[in-house]
Amino acid sequence: MPGARAPGAAGTRLRLSGDLERAALLAVADLREMPQRTVEAGFACGRLGEQRHAYTGPLLLDVLLAAGPRFDPVIGKDRVRFLIAVTGRDGHTAVLSWAEIDPRYGGGVALLATRVDGRDMDADGPQLVVPGDTAGGRYVSRIAAIWTGPAAAAGAA
Ligand SMILES: Nc1nc2c(c(=O)[nH]1)N[C@H]1C(S)=C(S)[C@@H](COP(=O)(O)O)O[C@H]1N2
Numbered sequence: 001m002p003g004a005r006a007p008g009a010a011g012t013r014l015r016l017s018g019d020l021e022r023a024a025l026l027a028v029a030d031l032r033e034m035p036q037r038t039v040e041a042g043f044a045c046g047r048l049g050e051q052r053h054a055y056t057g058p059l060l061l062d063v064l065l066a067a068g069p070r071f072d073p074v075i076g077k078d079r080v081r082f083l084i085a086v087t088g089r090d091g092h093t094a095v096l097s098w099a100e101i102d103p104r105y106g107g108g109v110a111l112l113a114t115r116v117d118g119r120d121m122d123a124d125g126p127q128l129v130v131p132g133d134t135a136g137g138r139y140v141s142r143i144a145a146i147w148t149g150p151a152a153a154a155g156a157a
């Protein structure tokens with residue numbers, strides 16, 4: 001999956017790292033090869049007013065599972081240690097928990113959008129879309145990096 005893209009796409013690849021079997025550099029085109037979901041979602045934005053768009057992309061959960069998170073797949077509670085941090089090119093970072101998007105726990109939807117209202121985002125990089133959020137803070141645009149790993153790696157006991 002990583003490494004196959006044209007040189008022009010290199011600048012918009014996101015770095016997927018953390019406690020994973022297969023860390024990856026992913027272009028928007030790589031994300032588009034995964035099963036896509038379209039959701040309508042919106043958030044209140046101080047600067048732009050109410051935003052509402054149709055976002056298309058793979059589930060964040062599927063992207064992370066494809067990278068092989070190193071929790072015990074059999075012991076269901078082992079995964080609740082995991083955090084997910086999504087960072088934009090400008091450094092803006094939003095955190096989710098693994099349980100929040102795992103169907104056995106919160107089951108929330110989170111997408112890595114590759115299209116907004118039908119427009120490809122290859123040049124900008126993907127955007128995190130959390131349809132359950134009514135505020136804009138976690139709709140991280142121009143994603144540069146995603147890290148997932150246990151809370152202990154982030155300094156928690
Ligand atoms: N990369 C990045 N994405 C971001 C933000 C940001 O500062 N950086 N701000 C968030 C917030 S708070 C809102 S309301 C929306 C719209 O913010 P904007 O004014 O930066 O477009 O983008 C979200 N995504």
Ligand SMILES: [Mo]
Nearest residue numbers: 045046136137
């Ligand atoms: Mo915002």
